[in-house]
Amino acid sequence: MSIISLITGWPGPSGFGSASTAEEVSEGIDAANLTAIVTGGASGIGLETVRVLAMRKVHVIIGARNLEAANKAKHQLLEQNPAAKLDVLKLDLSSIKSTTEFAHNFLALNLPLNILINNAGVMFCPFQLSEDGIELQFATNHLGHFLLTNLLLEKMKSTAKSTGIEGRIVNLSSIAHVHTFGDGIRFNKINDKNGYSDKRAYGQSKLANILHVKELTRRFKEEGVNITANAVHPGLIMTPLMRHSMLLMRLLQAFSFFIWKNVPQGAATTCYVALHPSLKGVSGKYFLDCNEKRASSYARDETLAKRLWDFSKNLINSSYKV
């Protein structure tokens, strides 16, 4: 996919492109037998993803830190689609305790789990530590999703095994993964205020989102598990994500309006990767505009992916004070 296809919306090999919407890429798919979790599903790309999955009859659980906003979103979606199967559960991904409680609360519902969409995110935050003492963008965008995925993996494996339906994990990454720190991930300085850059810390967390699906894929293949894990860049979409840099982003948008998407287009790649039958068995890949794309060399580094996995596990174990 070239810049020309991005601007014109011309479809790529998948038959879809930057102009495709989430409804278009999932048209004709009946997913009545599927259950999905969408983190950060109360606004922006996540909310549109929830709407379209529910339209395709998926039972969707919205994981949200702001329950009031999530319940409001749920009621609005139900007004448009009274048959939608929607639930809301409290989830603050920056907190190990809250993420663990979310997983326990979900597991207590005794539902299957076919699709996990790790969508929630924060961008360009000034330096801040989470309640567990971890830099906020890394804690929210990567570590929370890493922990959540691990806590839900057995459920996804048992669902895939008992139903014979392939499970799918989708991580919302970004093209910003290319703009990270010198070594990709600052393992030795992850919580260090010195040398912190809000932009590079975001890029680092989005690189981690891709490395996460790489290592998941390696493990799934080793275990022979019927689950795929892929990362997506949704495009550039004006959403509340931009809140820490609204002026800069509005300025950028004014000069590059021709490459920006609306929200229905922004949710297309997520819905394509989560639902489309043509991606059966495809795992460990990076998608942009509903087509596979080569990610950065760091993002393709399997040793880095394995190191990040071990580092993330240790960081959670050493940071969590019950």
Ligand SMILES: NC(=O)c1ccc[n+]([C@@H]2O[C@H](COP(=O)([O-])OP(=O)(O)OC[C@H]3O[C@@H](n4cnc5c(N)ncnc54)[C@H](OP(=O)(O)O)[C@@H]3O)[C@@H](O)[C@H]2O)c1
């Ligand atoms: N928009 C773009 O141009 C763009 C480009 C590349 C990648 N992405 C990625 O796409 C994803 C969705 O972004 P978006 O544009 O739809 O932004 P958004 O509208 O701000 O949505 C992000 C969602 O994440 C939630 N969230 C933030 N911190 C959380 C936490 N600690 N625990 C639980 N939920 C949390 C937010 O909840 P609150 O409402 O409570 O804040 C919000 O619902 C992000 O991962 C982002 O990095 C977006």
